[in-house]
Amino acid sequence: MSGWAKLWIGTDMGNGLLEIIVNTIKIALIFFAVVSTVPLLVWVERRGSAFMQNRLGPNRVGPLGLLQLAADAVKFIFKEPFVPDAADKVLYFMAPAMCLLPAMLTFAAIPLSTPFTVMGHTFKMQVADINVGIIYIFAVASLGVYGILAAGWSSANKYSLLGALRASSQMISYEVAMGLSIIGILMKYKTFDLTKMIWAQTGPFNFIWQGHIIQPLSWLPNWGIFFQPLAFILFFTAGFAETNRLPFDLPEGEAELVAGYHTEYGGFKFNMFFMGEYGHMMTSSALITILFFGGYALPWSGGGPVQVQEFWMSHSSWLSQVIPLATGEAASVLAMLTHLICFSIKMGFFLFVYIWVRWTLPRFRYDQLMDLGWKTMLPWSLANLGATTALLFFARYNPL
């Protein structure tokens, strides 16, 4: 290998210039994709809530009020920045970033689509392919508490501190139920790798019982929710508490706590908390899609991603005329786009459910919230875990 090629391709992972450049671009792309989806979600949230409550919502700026997003962004940037006199300046400025960063980092491990090949190089639609992806997301998401605690403490405001305490204790409590609820489905997939989980959910609904493959309902996709419906309900509910959204938005309470831990924040610093919350919501929706709804794989596609690739390969005769790439590469790009659209639709649906629930359910009282987390969801997730373990033991027991 010549010196230049060695530098370009590299001899090892993380060694070649190409890989470093591609990864840097990927990091930037994912960051901007997440950040720029936030205004869109805010628009859906505001217009959607208006329609649910028989109002009109923001409809003055631009068509359908779409330019309201731009107006909001401009307002966030040009507001006067202020710092409370008694605040701990360093932490006060760091807290919004400490909130936003984990939300962005968790999204790095989400596989958005199948890998595609261009000019002989294969690119993964994922920033970091970690073989323990799901635990990585949990680990990094749990670091988000520091931002909230730092914001509450450094603001030198009693409402902020109380809001931060509420938010952090709520997040810690629901992390327990959330983590326990998915162990059952992890045992079913036998992996922590998110991509392998998606592949385990392809094909029709089937399972192995004592050495026999049983396929009772062949029209049903092999999604995780049909194996672990209780885990889905628990995980989804805990997701609301983790993102501090209604019906669990106790950290903010106009009457008791003003705006909770971000009472003393305005302008762009507040916007960063806001984006962090929506980032968590997006990661949570993506995780639900991957764990329970087959990820980027198309339902009813037989062999899953392989089938899609083969479908585009069979159209390679006209593909090569339209797209200036080798036929296999063109097919891989189109398969990637197909899966990306599929993933976006599934994820978008859950994002909508988040917004839908927010404007449908009333909020809990704080003691009810804690009761639900510790006395209802934790026992149920433990029971789910025990039952799944027993069932899997008998299912994998082979008498032959």
Next chain:
Amino acid sequence: MTIDDILFHAFAFVAVISALLVIFNKNPVYSALFLALCMSVLGAMFFTLNAYFVAVAQITVYAGAVMVLFVMVVMLFDLKRESEEILKFSPVTTAKVLAAALLCGFLVGTSWLGVTAVKDHLAGQVAPGTLSADLEKPIDGKIPKSIISLSAEDSDESTIKATPEEARELLNKMGGNPNPDEDLTAAEDAKLVEKATATESKGEPIEEFGSTVTLSRALFSKFVFAFEAVSALLLVAIVGAVALARSKGGTHHVG
């Protein structure tokens, strides 16, 4: 130098600095936050060493759970009086400083001994009984896995395919071939090449390294006693903390 090496050293630097700041900061909230940073950066260092599960466990358990509780509690207390107490010179403070110095000396001494032992081993002058079971002297030219990864780090040239001469030289360097001057048959040569190739290409021999399966297998078979002993130790520590809090003069003293 790969990106992994650069990142490893950057993280190591941040870890040391934040660990020092934990001690030298007067504000306990900042100390706790720096400790959390130190834990997270240690996790990141495990990532650069391809030990993903350990990395993630480090972040979840220490930075994500234990330190959050610390930070929460520290933020709620008014700790000004406590910090003054520590800064005052008294026999107790002297004892504390001495104990800390003793621990530092102990750590430095052990790590120094460990480094010299590995170096001696790589030079082929291994003193019996100084190393752990993993680093035992190779028998019958069989190279323990830990040595493979160590020497792969050392060699600058990472060729994909080694010639028989190179392979023999490399294995001699590691003390794998007991008779370096002995002529080998073609079959043995081929075997050597295979071995050295596995040694050289860093990606391949450590494919399962750090995976959950490998780790849990080691944890629940070879190291099961140590694992259980550590959990018993943690239980003792919890019971001790509760007992201290409930004892006379403790925060939860009853009647």
